[in-house]
Amino acid sequence: MITSLLWLIPVLPLLGFVINGLGRNTLSKGAVGFIGSGVVLASFILSVCFFFELSSSVEKQFTVNFFDWISVGDLKIPLSFLYDPLSAIMLLIITGIGFLIHIYSTAYMHEDAGFGKFFAYLNLFIFFMLILVLGSNYIVMFIGWEGVGLCSYLLIGFWFTNSSYASAAKKAFVMNRIGDLGFLLGVFLMFQVFGSLEFAKVFPQAANMVPGNNTMAIIGLLLFIGACGKSAQLPLFTWLPDAMAGPTPVSALIHAATMVTAGIYMIARSSVVFDLAPITQNIIAIVGAATALIAALIALTQTDIKKVLAYSTVSQLGYMFLGLGVGAYTGSFFHVLTHAFFKALLFLGAGAVIHSLHHEQDMRHMGGLKAKLKTTFATMMIGTIAIAGIPPFSGFFSKDEILAHAYQHSPVLWGIGVLTAFLTAFYMFRMMFLTFYGKFRGSHHTEEHIHESPKSMTIPLVVLAILAAVGGLLNIPKAFGGNEWLAHWLTGAKVTQNHLELSHSTEFTLMGVSVLAAVVAILLAYSKYVKKGEVPVADEAPRTALEKLSYHKFYLDEIYDTIIRKPLDAFSTFFYKIIDNKVIDGLVNGLGWTANEGSKSLRLLQSGNVGYYIMMMVIGIVALLLYTYLSIA
Amino acid sequence: MGTSVFYFVATLSVIFALMVVFAKNPIHSVLYLILTFFTFTVHYVLLNAQFLAVVNFIVYMGAIMVLFLFVLMLLNLNKDNEPNKSALLKIVGIIAGGCLVVTLIGSLKSVAIANPLVLKNPNLGLVENLGKELFGPFMLPFELSSLLLLSAMVGAVLLTKKEEKANG
Amino acid sequence: MGSLFENMQSVPLNHYIWFCAIIFTIGVVGVLTRRNAIVIFMSVELMLNAVNLLLAAFSVHHNDPSGQVFVFFIMALAAAEVAVGLSIIVMVYRNTQSIDINVLNRLKW
Numbered sequence: 001m002i003t004s005l006l007w008l009i010p011v012l013p014l015l016g017f018v019i020n021g022l023g024r025n026t027l028s029k030g031a032v033g034f035i036g037s038g039v040v041l042a043s044f045i046l047s048v049c050f051f052f053e054l055s056s057s058v059e060k061q062f063t064v065n066f067f068d069w070i071s072v073g074d075l076k077i078p079l080s081f082l083y084d085p086l087s088a089i090m091l092l093i094i095t096g097i098g099f100l101i102h103i104y105s106t107a108y109m110h111e112d113a114g115f116g117k118f119f120a121y122l123n124l125f126i127f128f129m130l131i132l133v134l135g136s137n138y139i140v141m142f143i144g145w146e147g148v149g150l151c152s153y154l155l156i157g158f159w160f161t162n163s164s165y166a167s168a169a170k171k172a173f174v175m176n177r178i179g180d181l182g183f184l185l186g187v188f189l190m191f192q193v194f195g196s197l198e199f200a201k202v203f204p205q206a207a208n209m210v211p212g213n214n215t216m217a218i219i220g221l222l223l224f225i226g227a228c229g230k231s232a233q234l235p236l237f238t239w240l241p242d243a244m245a246g247p248t249p250v251s252a253l254i255h256a257a258t259m260v261t262a263g264i265y266m267i268a269r270s271s272v273v274f275d276l277a278p279i280t281q282n283i284i285a286i287v288g289a290a291t292a293l294i295a296a297l298i299a300l301t302q303t304d305i306k307k308v309l310a311y312s313t314v315s316q317l318g319y320m321f322l323g324l325g326v327g328a329y330t331g332s333f334f335h336v337l338t339h340a341f342f343k344a345l346l347f348l349g350a351g352a353v354i355h356s357l358h359h360e361q362d363m364r365h366m367g368g369l370k371a372k373l374k375t376t377f378a379t380m381m382i383g384t385i386a387i388a389g390i391p392p393f394s395g396f397f398s399k400d401e402i403l404a405h406a407y408q409h410s411p412v413l414w415g416i417g418v419l420t421a422f423l424t425a426f427y428m429f430r431m432m433f434l435t436f437y438g439k440f441r442g443s444h445h446t447e448e449h450i451h452e453s454p455k456s457m458t459i460p461l462v463v464l465a466i467l468a469a470v471g472g473l474l475n476i477p478k479a480f481g482g483n484e485w486l487a488h489w490l491t492g493a494k495v496t497q498n499h500l501e502l503s504h505s506t507e508f509t510l511m512g513v514s515v516l517a518a519v520v521a522i523l524l525a526y527s528k529y530v531k532k533g534e535v536p537v538a539d540e541a542p543r544t545a546l547e548k549l550s551y552h553k554f555y556l557d558e559i560y561d562t563i564i565r566k567p568l569d570a571f572s573t574f575f576y577k578i579i580d581n582k583v584i585d586g587l588v589n590g591l592g593w594t595a596n597e598g599s600k601s602l603r604l605l606q607s608g609n610v611g612y613y614i615m616m617m618v619i620g621i622v623a624l625l626l627y628t629y630l631s632i633a
Numbered sequence: 634m635g636t637s638v639f640y641f642v643a644t645l646s647v648i649f650a651l652m653v654v655f656a657k658n659p660i661h662s663v664l665y666l667i668l669t670f671f672t673f674t675v676h677y678v679l680l681n682a683q684f685l686a687v688v689n690f691i692v693y694m695g696a697i698m699v700l701f702l703f704v705l706m707l708l709n710l711n712k713d714n715e716p717n718k719s720a721l722l723k724i725v726g727i728i729a730g731g732c733l734v735v736t737l738i739g740s741l742k743s744v745a746i747a748n749p750l751v752l753k754n755p756n757l758g759l760v761e762n763l764g765k766e767l768f769g770p771f772m773l774p775f776e777l778s779s780l781l782l783l784s785a786m787v788g789a790v791l792l793t794k795k796e797e798k799a800n801g
Numbered sequence: 802m803g804s805l806f807e808n809m810q811s812v813p814l815n816h817y818i819w820f821c822a823i824i825f826t827i828g829v830v831g832v833l834t835r836r837n838a839i840v841i842f843m844s845v846e847l848m849l850n851a852v853n854l855l856l857a858a859f860s861v862h863h864n865d866p867s868g869q870v871f872v873f874f875i876m877a878l879a880a881a882e883v884a885v886g887l888s889i890i891v892m893v894y895r896n897t898q899s900i901d902i903n904v905l906n907r908l909k910w
Contacts, residue, residue: 608909610902611722614832618729622736629740639812643820650824650847654831659839666843673850682857685872689853692876697846697883704887705839708894726833734826741818749813753864758857766866767873778877785881792888 003062006081009046009091010130012039016123024116033106036119040102040126044095051088060084060492063136063200070139074195082136082199086333086493089486090133090265093340097257098126100460104348105249107456108355118158118247125151129258133265137197138187141266145183145230148259149176155254156246165245175239179229183266186222190273193219203272203494211276220273220280224287227263233321234291237314238556244306248351251306256313256343261336264320271329271495285325285409289416292318294554296423300430301543301551303536304361305350308431312387313343315420319402322417327498328405330475330487335402337486338394338471342386345464349380352453352461353435357446363434364536365443370436372450375458377436379465384432386468388425388518391511394471400511401477407510408502414510421514425521433529434536441535479507639679646672663701670694680750682758817858824851838890838900842883849879 016039020032027035054060061084070077102122109118128151132144153176157169187197193215194202209216227233232240243255254260267274267284274281292315299311316339323332354361356373370377386393389400399421407414440447452458476482487497500507528534537543543551552558649669656662670693677686756762767775824847831844853872860868894900 606909608906610905611833611836615726615729618733618829618833622729622732625733625736625740629736629742632740636812639816643816646820647823647827650827653843653847654827654835654840659837662840662843666846669847670850673854676854677857680857680861682861682869682872685853685857685869688873688876692880693846693850697880700883700887701839701843704891708891708900723834726830729833730826730830733829734822737822737826738819741822750817750858750861752861757861757864757866758869762866763869763873766870771867771870774874778874781881782877785884789884789888792885793891 003064003083005046006050006062006064006083006134007066009043009050009095010127010134012043012046013123013126013130015039017120017127020116020123021120024114024120027116029106029110029115032116032119033102036123037099037102037106039123040095040099043126043130044092044099047088047091047095050083051092054083054085054088055489061200061494075191077137077139077197079140080136081134081140083134084493085489085491086265086269086495087133089333089337089489091130093337094126094129094133094258097340097344097464098122098129098253100463101249101253101257101344101348104252104351104457104460105247107454108249108351109247112247114158118155121151121154121158122249122253125155125254125259129262132262136199138190138199139197141269142183142187145226145262145266146180148254148262149173149180149230152176152243152254152259155250156243158246158250162245168239168242168245172239172243175236176229179226179236181226182222182224182229183226186219186226189215189219189222199269203270206272206276209276211278213276216273217277217279220270220277221283223266223270223273224280224284227267227321228287229263230266231260231263231317231321232291232314233263233318234287234294235556235560237291237295238553238560240314241307241310241553244304244310248306248347248354251310252344252347252351255310256347257340260313260317261320261340264317264324264332264336267321267324268329268333268495269493271497274324275327281325281327283325285322285406285413288318288321288323288325289406289413289420290318291315292322292420293416293423296420296427297550298553299427300423301536301547302427303363305353305363305366305431305435306347306361308363308427309343309346309350312346312424312428313339315424316343316387319399319417319420322406322413323402326402326405326409326413328402329495329497330484330490331398331401331405331497333490333495334475334486335398337474338386338398338468341464341471342383342393342395342468345383345461345468346380346387348457348461348464349376349383352376352457355453355457356450357442358449360442360446363431364538365441365446366435367438367442367535368436368440369450373436373452375452375461379458379461380436381432382465383468384428386471387428388522389421389514390518391515392472394468396511396515397472397475397477400514401475403514404477404500404502404507404510405498407506408498408500418514418517422517422521425518426525429522429525430529433525437530438533438535477507479504479511639676642672642675642679646676659705660702663698663705666701667694667698670698677758680758681752681755684758684760684763687760814858814862817855821851821855821858824848824854836901836903838893838902839887841902842886842890846879846883849875 016035019035020027024032054062061082063080063082065078065080067079068076069079102119105118105122109115112118125148128144128147130144132141132148135141135144153169153173156172157166160166160169190202191197194205196202206216229236240255240260244251246255274284295311295314295318299308299315302308302311316335320332320335320339323329323335353366353369353373353376356369356376357366360366382393386395389396391397399417403414403417403421406417440450475484475486478484490496502510549555646669649665649672652665653662653669656665670689674686674690674694677683677689754762828844828846828848828851831847832841835841835844853875856868856872856875860866860872890900893905897904
């Protein structure tokens with residue numbers, strides 16, 4: 001295997017970033033789009049080649065060492081890449097979906113003045129994301145981890161002249177930093193325990209340890225806090241819905257398909273460590289389930305099409321963490337894969353809708369678009385069915401694998417999962433029905449200009465729709481006579497999961513229940529939004545208490561505001577007004593005052609009388625001599 | 634004669650020095666100072682430092698004292714026109730001086746050597762010997778001292794030159 | 802001269818030190834108590850001479866001519882100092898019609 005060419009995969013997007021970044025004002029839009037998409041396509045092709053080489057190779061893990069980045073005493077941190085089945089799949093997702101979204105962006109962003117800047121950022125993001133998944137130790141992973149955070153910030157605040165967008169970017173950045181701190185602390189602790197941060201050195205050591213170790217639980221918990229920030233889990237998820245301020249392709253690429261799954265990738269990568277800490281695993285499962293349920297509840301009443309998708313993303317990420325918590329690592333990773341397909345598809349579809357309606361995002365002003373946006377409707381419908389978990393679309397397989405494992409772990413978690421699946425199906429179809437069915441509720445002027453998107457936007461939609469439809473075939477469970485290809489593939493990366501000990505009939509029953517829930521939800525949504533033609537009421541209109549709770553996102557932002565920001569503000573004000581202004585300034589000014597007043601009185605000693613000075617000198621000399629005399633005697 | 638010559642001359646020096654300080658008339662002070670310097674010259678002779686004795690005689694008693702007298706005469710200060718310092722200040726000054734001498738002698742006690750002076754080399758203070766020293770190891774400082782004297786001369790001339798009105 | 806010196810052989814070095822300390826202190830007292838600049842200047846000369854004599858005494862004690870060379874340098878320095886100092890006094894007198902140092906107290910706070 002020619003691992004020596006591995007560096008090309010991340011470096012190509014970096015090259016694109018440099019060219020697009022430097023030439024953003026001079027290159028034509030065509031050239032920028034061509035370079036931006038071309039480098040990602042090249043990376044994708046390389047990734048595919050490597051993938052096939054890896055699948056035919058006996059050895060499954062390749063470490064490529066470039067140089068020693070940090071070398072201090074015992075601490076040696078090389079800049080090196082690890083290419084194994086896990087990173088191979090991640091490479092394919094990132095470069096493949098990334099390429100489609102680049103193509104899509106050439107049309108979506110065509111009118112934007114910051115076209116070159118946008119592509120430069122996108123390429124930079126791809127570069128960092130590739131570093132994240134290729135790093136062979138936690139520090140290199142952390143470079144990518146921070147880098148994608150930076151790109152996320154830059155792209156959320158892409159239209160930074162709008163101050164609420166800019167503050168959304170800041171919010172995302174700050175929330176991520178909270179998580180990053182946890183991640184860093186976890187890494188430090190890990191270094192203390194294992195004396196190394198190389199995956200290849202840490203995991204074999206961890207594999208020999210006994211489960212239930214407290215240190216391991218803390219490491220796991222800290223890493224999980226990092227994942228919480230990056231992958232938008234309770235209590236740090238509120239940044240993701242606000243991140244929809246960025247352009248839609250960004251939402252699709254960063255906040256649905258790739259970056260937010262970094263937390264899952266990291267935990268799956270460190271599965272050996274997490275297996276040692278059952279407490280941490282339980283916490284992850286509970287947090288994941290809670291996030292899935294709460295986000296789904298919030299999504300029920302949202303009116304902004306992108307917000308619905310954002311909460312849906314949070315909810316699905318919660319699913320993945322539920323899977324990780326119950327030990328279904330490959331199941332979760334499978335869900336990452338299918339979710340990347342259908343959520344990217346849904347976001348791009350929503351982008352196409354928004355694009356055709358001249359940046360109208362409120363579903364109350366949509367409706368009846370089915371006839372005018374045929375391709376968009378068809379592809380989005382596939383994505384919606386996939387996320388709702390209707391067989392044989394991809395979401396069904398991945399979701400049910402997680403649910404089966406959850407059931408084996410605890411039926412309560414399974415119940416929450418099924419409830420969430422029910423809600424998911426409901427709000428997704430609510431979104432579809434409100435957008436595409438009924439009558440158009442916007443202005444006439446807009447209605448006349450509705451048009452199907454150009455080819456460069458619809459082709460990625462079609463490709464993603466195909467993937468969303470058939471992606472589930474990658475890991476057909478044994479109950480259907482499948483061979484679980486993905487699970488086998490991932491064993492090469494030492495990512496395994498608990499064996500499913502349920503009988504096939506139990507498994508079928510579980511699937512039946514969740515599919516039934518989804519179908520019921522779809523029918524409910526149909527009767528409510530198509531038959532009765534209900535439309536969400538205006539912001540100020542009265543709502544029932546539950547609706548209000550959901551519409552206002554459980555008042556989470558307000559709660560954070562009250563319990564964190566306000567005390568912090570009060571604390572800072574206290575420090576500013578009292579400690580800084582009074583104490584510190586008082587000290588400094590007091591010193592100046594003392595010196596001033598002291599010298600005012602001291603300078604009176606300078607009488608100008610020479611005799612007096614000499615007198616003082618003599619007294620000084622006498623004192624010195626006395627001292628000498630006394631010290632000798 | 635014994636060692637009494639030293640003590641006799643030393644007593645004279647102290648008396649004359651006191652007279653220098655306490656004489657009312659500056660002219661008298663200068664004259665007493667000349668006498669003090671003369672006793673010092675005797676001390677140098679007693680130490681067999683003949684060169685120094687001669688230099689002291691010529692430079693101090695001759696040149697420097699003449700300078701002092703000239704200045705006094707030039708400024709017409711040969712009267713006792715000094716406003717008296719307050720008695721308190723004088724007493725304080727004397728007490729301070731007393732303290733100084735006591736502490737000086739006290740602190741020098743430990744380093745003082747009670748051994749009598751012994752001249753090991755009778756040629757030590759002779760012109761020949763010192764000339765060799767001066768033009769040998771002390772060549773550079775000796776030459777530099779000439780520069781010092783030159784600059785002092787220039788400085789003195791410049792300082793005392795009357796400012797011409799045109800310059801002002 | 803030689804015979805004269807031989808008579809001195811029994812003067813202890815101690816007594817030279819005391820003698821010089823006394824002369825030096827007289828100079829200090831002069832500086833402290835007098836206000837006439839020229840008398841103060843003379844007192845400074847007294848101090849210098851006390852030091853000179855002590856240097857010569859130690860030179861003999863250590864049998865090292867360097868001490869006497871230093872006395873020579875100090876004398877050269879004193880000559881220069883007197884020349885400059887007296888010219889300063891002349892200037893002061895010209896400007897203030899007085900050589901009382903208490904008049905010269907403008908250099909203060």
